[in-house]
Amino acid sequence: MIENPDPASRKSGETQASAVYARLRHDVISTAIAPGQKLRVRELCERYGVGLNPVREALNRATNDGLVRQSDLRGFYAAPVSVQDLAELTKARCLLAEVCLRESILHGDAAWEEGIVVAFHRLSRAPRYEPDQTDAYAINPAWEAAHRAFHRSLVAACGSSWLLDMDGHLFDAADRYRHLARRSALTGTPARPDQHPDIMQAVLDRDVTRSVALLQAHYQRTAEHGLKVLARG
């Protein structure tokens, strides 16, 4: 499975290790690198077109945000997925949403509201998928980014960057399950109604109970989608 051919294109001021880290994160989250897959350092060197050290640094960084696991003297591998893990992840997201959203609604000011509106607008504008020659339903990075930004905007006023960071990590982990499900079920899944508008409305109405309920339902739906795939895999 050799992908990502282009070697070491990075912005100036950015280090190779950082560039590889970003690409590695993306590849793991998008499941271009399969869960549980062994990550041989020398393979990744070829893949990303850099030397041993940058790859190693990137792997070490990725270890601590749960996307990559490491075993001393036995190297690295992409974090495995499981029904159990998905359940625990969803639980964490739902419980965290409960407090983050509540606090955010409680303390959010006008700027916060406007941030949500703007984020939602961008999300609406971005095409869900990107037209592509090889794959009719290629991931659209712009939509992915907008999606992440929208969810973050909801809890942005919770008053703790620690909570925001944690929420971000959970989002990434969940996103991986979403991509996994998407990969296994390209066809046959009827397009489901977009839950984001309702969520936004409830939040802007400052209805804590309803907001939390809708957001948790949103998380649950993603989880169930992933569960189906894991169950038959």
Add this chain to the structure above:
Amino acid sequence: MIENPDPASRKSGETQASAVYARLRHDVISTAIAPGQKLRVRELCERYGVGLNPVREALNRATNDGLVRQSDLRGFYAAPVSVQDLAELTKARCLLAEVCLRESILHGDAAWEEGIVVAFHRLSRAPRYEPDQTDAYAINPAWEAAHRAFHRSLVAACGSSWLLDMDGHLFDAADRYRHLARRSALTGTPARPDQHPDIMQAVLDRDVTRSVALLQAHYQRTAEHGLKVLARG
């Protein structure tokens, strides 16, 4: 400030990078390495008695759990502290405690209860400080570990290892503030009553409201202690 003289003593099966990572974490949390301090790779090499690569790996790992920050091409430094950060950290801890403790009490079984009792017993047995020639109030690693274990035992049954991991990270960050305060106020602080017994009792009574209130008060007290030091520093 040269400390930690002994070079590279590590368990077999453990890699040098892992050993350095553990010691680095400890040094940052215990504030043996001051917040905001520049972390020159070559200095750390001497300090820990290992080569460049293991130190670099350790630094990269430490980056992602918030103890060490990194700026491309400008190296690493210990995470800074601030009143703002302490406030946000405390808020995160209190809110997370709210859900974790509630869930833990809701789903905890007999084994969970026993785990708490055992952890508390060990905490009670461990001397708060270690008698030492140089420093009358040297940190006792056994107490520190028991303290961490006790707090973890409370929320152990929350049903999500993601939540437990996050809680652990927050604990470490808060622990650093505690050590910081302790360092600046060795004398003159009257010994305050230990809040742990009450917390345990409330949890074992399965009194969610009281448990959460007590635990949050516990966090607040630690925070206030830290605030005083930050205010005059």
Add this chain to the structure above:
DNA sequence: GTTGATAAAATGATGTATCATTTGTGTCCA
């Protein structure tokens, strides 16, 4: 065929050398 020992290959971990960038220092000139 299975098991267990052995050897060969692959891979991870680390030390050393080198390159690139930043940071510090001093000089010149307004």
Add this chain to the structure above:
DNA sequence: TGGACACAAATGATACATCATTTTATCAAC
């Protein structure tokens, strides 16, 4: 005095070589 520039030193980042450990292949014995 103070700022801009040039240069030197320090430091971070990376490549490469080498060592240690694990994994895989091989083969003999049962």
